[in-house]
Amino acid sequence: MTRLVLEGLRKTYGPTVAVDRVDLEVAEGELVALLGPSGCGKTTTLRMVAGFIAPTAGRIFIGGTDVSRAPPYARDTGMVFQGYALFPHMTVAENVGFGLEMRRVAKAEREARIAEALRLVRLDGYAERRIAQMSGGQQQRVALARALVVNPGVFLLDEPLSNLDARLRAEVRVEIRALQQRLGLTTLFVTHDQEEALTMADRMVVMNHGRVCQIGPPEELYERPADLFVAGFLGRCNVFRGTVETPGTLRAGAIALPCDGGVPGQTAAMVVRPERVGIDPEAGLLPGRIGMTTYLGGLTDWHVETDAGTVLVTRPTPPPGDRLRRLAPGDIVHLDWAGTAGRLLSPEPNGELA
Amino acid sequence: MRAVMWRGGVGAVFAAVLLPMVAVMWLSFFDQEVISFPPEGYTWRWYVNAWEKKQFARGFVNSLQLALVAAGLGVFVGTAAAYALVRAEFPGKAFLGTLLLSPLAVPGVVLGTALYVFFVEVENAIDIDIRATLPGLIAAHVLLTVPWTVRLVAASLQGIGPAAEEAAANLGARPWTVFRRITLPMMRSGVVAGALFSFIQSFENLELSLLLVGPGRSTLPVEMLNYLEFRIDPTLAAVATIQIVLIGALMLVTDRYVNLSRVVS
Ligand SMILES: Nc1ncnc2c1ncn2[C@@H]1O[C@H](COP(=O)(O)OP(=O)(O)O)[C@@H](O)[C@H]1O
Ligand SMILES: [Mg+2]
Numbered sequence: 001m002t003r004l005v006l007e008g009l010r011k012t013y014g015p016t017v018a019v020d021r022v023d024l025e026v027a028e029g030e031l032v033a034l035l036g037p038s039g040c041g042k043t044t045t046l047r048m049v050a051g052f053i054a055p056t057a058g059r060i061f062i063g064g065t066d067v068s069r070a071p072p073y074a075r076d077t078g079m080v081f082q083g084y085a086l087f088p089h090m091t092v093a094e095n096v097g098f099g100l101e102m103r104r105v106a107k108a109e110r111e112a113r114i115a116e117a118l119r120l121v122r123l124d125g126y127a128e129r130r131i132a133q134m135s136g137g138q139q140q141r142v143a144l145a146r147a148l149v150v151n152p153g154v155f156l157l158d159e160p161l162s163n164l165d166a167r168l169r170a171e172v173r174v175e176i177r178a179l180q181q182r183l184g185l186t187t188l189f190v191t192h193d194q195e196e197a198l199t200m201a202d203r204m205v206v207m208n209h210g211r212v213c214q215i216g217p218p219e220e221l222y223e224r225p226a227d228l229f230v231a232g233f234l235g236r237c238n239v240f241r242g243t244v245e246t247p248g249t250l251r252a253g254a255i256a257l258p259c260d261g262g263v264p265g266q267t268a269a270m271v272v273r274p275e276r277v278g279i280d281p282e283a284g285l286l287p288g289r290i291g292m293t294t295y296l297g298g299l300t301d302w303h304v305e306t307d308a309g310t311v312l313v314t315r316p317t318p319p320p321g322d323r324l325r326r327l328a329p330g331d332i333v334h335l336d337w338a339g340t341a342g343r344l345l346s347p348e349p350n351g352e353l354a
Numbered sequence: 355m356r357a358v359m360w361r362g363g364v365g366a367v368f369a370a371v372l373l374p375m376v377a378v379m380w381l382s383f384f385d386q387e388v389i390s391f392p393p394e395g396y397t398w399r400w401y402v403n404a405w406e407k408k409q410f411a412r413g414f415v416n417s418l419q420l421a422l423v424a425a426g427l428g429v430f431v432g433t434a435a436a437y438a439l440v441r442a443e444f445p446g447k448a449f450l451g452t453l454l455l456s457p458l459a460v461p462g463v464v465l466g467t468a469l470y471v472f473f474v475e476v477e478n479a480i481d482i483d484i485r486a487t488l489p490g491l492i493a494a495h496v497l498l499t500v501p502w503t504v505r506l507v508a509a510s511l512q513g514i515g516p517a518a519e520e521a522a523a524n525l526g527a528r529p530w531t532v533f534r535r536i537t538l539p540m541m542r543s544g545v546v547a548g549a550l551f552s553f554i555q556s557f558e559n560l561e562l563s564l565l566l567v568g569p570g571r572s573t574l575p576v577e578m579l580n581y582l583e584f585r586i587d588p589t590l591a592a593v594a595t596i597q598i599v600l601i602g603a604l605m606l607v608t609d610r611y612v613n614l615s616r617v618v619s
Contacts, residue, residue, distance in 0.1 A: 050520075050524055051523075051524075052520055052523075071523070071528075072520070072523040072524055073523050073524075073525075073526045073527055073528050075524075077524060078524070078525075079520075079521070079524045081517055081520070081521060083517055085517035085518045085520065085521040086518070086521075087518055087521070087522070087536060087540075088518075088540065089539045089540060098522065098525050098527075098535075099525035099526055102525055102526035102527050102531070103526055146521075146525070147524075147525075150525065150526070
């Protein structure tokens, strides 16, 4: 249970900037998710923390000690690799016990801790199995147990769920989070899956092109994204571009739309989440025509064509017979939203609002 | 239908590989000085003759010594080199890789002649005998065993990937421990295959040895060639059969410990 601090961390490969001035603090027992599209520098960041990649600039502190130049074996991190990286020539117990052996833990205690770790990941009874005899999900849990059993100061996970099928993924997600909270592990978790990050993280870091776009709790990033990239990467959104007319009104072409504040004359992109858009057959601010309807089981999406462009609206699927349920392509509807639902951002993808 | 053709094809390839060996084994039992078909009868006497001609036994012992030492050195140097080539980053890496494999690309006779000339030059310079000595021969054969080991060990290292090694380092293992506990066991089959194949390459090599062996210190292949200059009776077939059986047995035993077909393919 140790604090992790990254200070101006940077890594370049020739002209390629893989990671650019990343500042981050992970508090004791906190789970921070690094989220971003493929190639944005997540793995590079994590591997610099583990000590496999030397930073070009910047510093890394684990528990207050500068480990920027320390070799991996001296860093007190426990990492779960994307492909698990288990030792195929050892049994499950030998895999899990390896870190304890390196720490010269006596045999009796070692065996007790291996058994405990295996129980923790629900693999008791598998100790003597060979790795090749384990399924993907079981291997994943061996990798977890192997990293956890040494009680690492910082727990690192690089897309640990990406090799599991969808159902197992949702299950293991909950298990990892529960373990992490129970053991109070300071954790840095890499993923490109926004749902994974939203459900597991205390705080999230959204990255793009090697840079941090925004850091904050999931609600904050989803509801108050700092820029268009974050808004678009986390969940779905409608974007309207225009000029602020008066505080609370955005003019997009011939139409005035409600927005959250703003300075008159300001050029802005307004982001409205599809679940915040009201839809009504009779009355409302923005008239439109139903285009496509997508039934998603628990949710239904309507794509509504308006003078301000196609607007996506989503709702829990109404019960059969509801008048929304009967909407057909071509039907006229009216859209509406509260001013507070219309977040103003810079029209540049990674820009800040002037 | 396709399965039949497939099996037929595989069978044909096997026959093409095995037939010469089977023919040699068969010939070694022909009861006649000059080979003709069908044989006039069968006999063990060529095996007795091979045993009585002391040059074969001597050549066998010499070859065995040479191949064991050359393969031993080759595995040591070749494994270290393969590890550096696959895992480390250093300037001139690509060049070193090509250099280490190049002896395989040069015809043995050319390499043997070049070494002969080189050894003469070195002997003139430092006044120590190299030609016709065991160390000189070993030095030459290491040029065979190192590339074979590098090739097989590097292939197996590439297949393993560095993730398990990183995981071990992450769990607190220092580099030497990582190598001993993780890398070495994981690439074991590559190392064993490298040792086996370099041993065979060295043991049956004729071209490199031809100019470098000394009187009374000939290797088995050179002795066989010498014998051939005077006689062409089936004694050589008998010697070859013994070789085939020994090497086959060696491969079978090795295959029990590591899956050779997986390493070589
Ligand atoms: N060894 C390397 N050499 C050159 N470029 C690299 C190397 N490793 C990563 N990169 C580049 O750095 C960027 C970030 O990579 P990475 O951290 O793996 O991204 P992510 O994990 O977010 O998908 C990518 O553009 C990638 O091409
Ligand atoms: Mg990655």
